[in-house]
Amino acid sequence: MTAIARKPSPRHTPPVPAFTDLFQATSGQLPGSGTAMLDEWRQRHFARFNATGVPTQRVEHWKYTNIAKVANVAMGLASRPDVKLEDVQRYFAGGPLARRLIFINGHLANELSHVGGLPDGVVIKSLDAMLREAPDRVLAALGDDRAIDASGPHSFADLNAAFLQSGAWIEVADGVTLERPIQLLFLTAGEASAVMTHPRIVVHLGDGARAHLIESHVGVRDGHCLTNLVADYAIGAEARLAHDRLQLGAAGTTFVGLNRIAIGEKGELKQTVATLGGDLVRNETDMHLNGSFIEAQLNGVYMPVAAEHVDNVIRVHHEKPDCHSDQFYKGLALDKAKAAFAGKIFVYQDAQRTNAFQQNSNMLLSDDAEIDSKPELEIYADDVKCSHGATCGELDPTALFYLRSRGLSKAEAESLLTYAFAAEVLERFTDPAVMKLAQERLVARTPGGANLTDML
Amino acid sequence: MLTIKNLAVSIEGEDKPVIKGFSLEVKPGEVHAIMGPNGSGKSTLSYVLAGRDGYEVTGGSITFEGEDLMEMEPEERAAAGIFLAMQYPVEIPGVANSYFLRQALNALKKARGEPEVSAADFMKKLKAKAEAIGIRPEFLKRDVNAGFSGGEKKRNEILQLAMLEPKLCILDETDSGLDIDALRTVSDGVNALRSPDRAMIVITHYQRLLDYIVPDHVHVMADGVIRKSGGKELALELEEQGYEGLLGEAA
Numbered sequence: 106m107t108a109i110a111r112k113p114s115p116r117h118t119p120p121v122p123a124f125t126d127l128f129q130a131t132s133g134q135l136p137g138s139g140t141a142m143l144d145e146w147r148q149r150h151f152a153r154f155n156a157t158g159v160p161t162q163r164v165e166h167w168k169y170t171n172i173a174k175v176a177n178v179a180m181g182l183a184s185r186p187d188v189k190l191e192d193v194q195r196y197f198a199g200g201p202l203a204r205r206l207i208f209i210n211g212h213l214a215n216e217l218s219h220v221g222g223l224p225d226g227v228v229i230k231s232l233d234a235m236l237r238e239a240p241d242r243v244l245a246a247l248g249d250d251r252a253i254d255a256s257g258p259h260s261f262a263d264l265n266a267a268f269l270q271s272g273a274w275i276e277v278a279d280g281v282t283l284e285r286p287i288q289l290l291f292l293t294a295g296e297a298s299a300v301m302t303h304p305r306i307v308v309h310l311g312d313g314a315r316a317h318l319i320e321s322h323v324g325v326r327d328g329h330c331l332t333n334l335v336a337d338y339a340i341g342a343e344a345r346l347a348h349d350r351l352q353l354g355a356a357g358t359t360f361v362g363l364n365r366i367a368i369g370e371k372g373e374l375k376q377t378v379a380t381l382g383g384d385l386v387r388n389e390t391d392m393h394l395n396g397s398f399i400e401a402q403l404n405g406v407y408m409p410v411a412a413e414h415v416d417n418v419i420r421v422h423h424e425k426p427d428c429h430s431d432q433f434y435k436g437l438a439l440d441k442a443k444a445a446f447a448g449k450i451f452v453y454q455d456a457q458r459t460n461a462f463q464q465n466s467n468m469l470l471s472d473d474a475e476i477d478s479k480p481e482l483e484i485y486a487d488d489v490k491c492s493h494g495a496t497c498g499e500l501d502p503t504a505l506f507y508l509r510s511r512g513l514s515k516a517e518a519e520s521l522l523t524y525a526f527a528a529e530v531l532e533r534f535t536d537p538a539v540m541k542l543a544q545e546r547l548v549a550r551t552p553g554g555a556n557l558t559d560m561l
Numbered sequence: 562m563l564t565i566k567n568l569a570v571s572i573e574g575e576d577k578p579v580i581k582g583f584s585l586e587v588k589p590g591e592v593h594a595i596m597g598p599n600g601s602g603k604s605t606l607s608y609v610l611a612g613r614d615g616y617e618v619t620g621g622s623i624t625f626e627g628e629d630l631m632e633m634e635p636e637e638r639a640a641a642g643i644f645l646a647m648q649y650p651v652e653i654p655g656v657a658n659s660y661f662l663r664q665a666l667n668a669l670k671k672a673r674g675e676p677e678v679s680a681a682d683f684m685k686k687l688k689a690k691a692e693a694i695g696i697r698p699e700f701l702k703r704d705v706n707a708g709f710s711g712g713e714k715k716r717n718e719i720l721q722l723a724m725l726e727p728k729l730c731i732l733d734e735t736d737s738g739l740d741i742d743a744l745r746t747v748s749d750g751v752n753a754l755r756s757p758d759r760a761m762i763v764i765t766h767y768q769r770l771l772d773y774i775v776p777d778h779v780h781v782m783a784d785g786v787i788r789k790s791g792g793k794e795l796a797l798e799l800e801e802q803g804y805e806g807l808l809g810e811a812a
Contacts, residue, residue, distance in 0.1 A: 501651075502614060503651055504651045504653060506611075506612075506613050506614065506635060507647070507650070507651040507653075508653075508661075508665075509612075509634065509635035509636045509639070510611045510612070510613075510635045510636075510638070510639055510644075510645055511639060511644075511661075511665035511668075511721065511725065512636055512639040512640060512665045512666075512668040512669040512672065512725070513636060513664060513665060513668050514636050514668065515634070515636070517664070517668065518636075521653075521656060521661075521664070522653070524655065524656075525653055525654065525655030525656045525704075526655060527655070528655035528656070529654040529655040529704075531655075532655070532704075560656075560657075560660050
């Protein structure tokens with residue numbers, strides 16, 4: 106392999122040598138190894154990861170998260186523990202006809218998965234199969250992990266490429282509507298020693314295609330595990346994607362996720378995310394609206410408890426005129442938890458008549474909790490409607506009085522309003538089963554939530 | 562049932578009194594209308610009765626069925642049988658209307674030591690009451706007041722009233738924001754609840770509501786006190802003469 110001698114900037118810290126040891130030890134064993142183009146691609150990305158280093162909090166979009174502390178440590182690749190069907194069935198979503206790929210610590214669980222009977226023009230495969238069968242197509246789709254902003258190459262995308270194991274490859278041809286939802290269920294079983302997994306999701310919706318994707322991340326055992334996910338969504342002209350994302354991580358686990366989304370003319374995206382578990386969860390989204398008349402709705406809710414940490418970074422690029430984007434994010438932090446929301450809307454010079462909105466409302470439920478909210482607009486067009494708002498508050502006294510005047514005790518009223526604050530976002534899930542799972546976890550996290558269980 | 566004696570109230574943190582020696586006696590079965598111009602203290606009175614924070618009672622007393630109301634939390638007042646239909650009902654996105662009502666009803670029953678209602682019995686009753694008040698079934702599944710029009714919110718308050726069956730109903734400007742048809746259905750809903758054991762205080766600006774909910778007593782409130790009391794004909798007099806004419810001064 107090639108080593109690039111470059112001193113990392115203070116904005117990055119050099120990776121621990123264990124990464125290089127692991128990369129050498131596993132070379133030849135990862136899916137598709139031995140294919141020259143793929144080996145070269147992995148090496149190139151690993152070299153760049155080594156040269157760039159792990160971002161510190163001096164990198165603007167890592168400001169709120171000290172990722173090096175948990176990610177720049179010696180880790181092995183996560184093995185595949187046994188998981189029984191009956192333990193995971195309760196996380197199934199999308200209805201009885203949903204097609205489903207299940208991964209355990211990043212490894213495809215073929216015996217639990219079901220993607221048969223696909224209509225013409227639809228491909229749903231595990232990425233390791235694609236890496237073996239058609240590495241050229243995979244590499245063409247993944248490209249060079251384009252840099253997201255001026256801060257340089259994306260270290261975690263590079264690390265993902267170097268150790269890429271599995272994930273999902275989804276293609277829906279032009280004009281094809283996939284009625285039945287696809288669920289990607291990622292199960293994480295933490296381990297006693299530090300391990301990591303590097304899944305990837307590649308979704309390509311052709312022009313006029315329609316699909317509903319459910320992405321579930323579920324911790325089935327406490328313990329160490331870093332999941333470093335990279336997801337690429339290409340949504341064609343007049344295509345429509347509904348994307349439900351549920352994160353129910355276990356104690357001890359870390360999740361670092363990068364979503365890169367590109368949408369074509371008149372395309373539509375409705376994405377709803379609930380982050381309700383995991384020691385550290387980082388959700389980064391970089392969305393480009395590449396055509397006109399695009400509708401993009403990004404909904405999210407996060408509710409860290411104990412010492413959990415959630416970091417949301419969203420960048421929306423309005424490149425062409427007449428698009429509409431809407432970010433609706435709500436957060437609650439309890440105990441000693443921390444959360445951050447940094448959302449930025451770029452309106453390019455061409456993008457006249459842009460409608461771009463962003464609302465981030467937060468509630469602190471403990472004196473020791475912390476939420477940082479950073480809404481930003483960067484506008485180069487002159488005929489636009491853009492707004493952003495961030496709030497951080499406590500329960501509304503008028504609403505509390507209203508509920509108490511109907512007979513609810515103060516504690517019951519507080520529980521109900523806390524739940525309701527977050528539940529408003531959950532109602533935006535496209536799939537009812539995902540909504541229900543999220544509501545259950547939300548109730549479990551709400552102080553006094555035991556009184557609310559009969560709501561579900 | 563309700564006895565208010567020489568009540569004096571200020572907004573918390575402000576010296577200025579809003580209610581200045583207000584007295585009222587309400588017996589079971591009676592309907593009292595309180596009319597008055599803006600700023601006369603009508604809404605403050607309703608909030609003080611329901612136990613909202615932010616008001617300071619500086620004098621006088623309120624007793625409800627022999628109990629000192631001022632010592633009670635809002636939920637204790639609800640359990641005792643007081644219900645305030647609010648002028649501006651609160652929107653609670655994230656909580657379904659029917660769930661909220663069942664929680665409220667069961668909380669009241671629990672506080673009174675009565676058995677809770679089953680989900681099936683509750684839904685049956687709720688659907689019947691909603692139909693009577695002209696609330697479409699989908700509103701029961703929607704979030705509490707979220708995105709409701711002004712009229713829909715007021716109907717929803719009356720639905721809560723009908724389900725919770727309080728002893729004392731306080732209607733604070735229930736007529737505001739209602740068109741004539743909605744006013745009629747809402748009034749029918751209220752009238753259906755009139756009974757020898759139940760009392761009502763109807764707070765309104767206008768006489769119009771009192772054509773439908775006919776009061777036994779009418780009180781004209783101005784500047785924090787009752788300035789004139791009478792029968793239902795007083796409302797008509799007021800309609801003709803205005804507050805200025807009736808009270809003989811700039812009200």
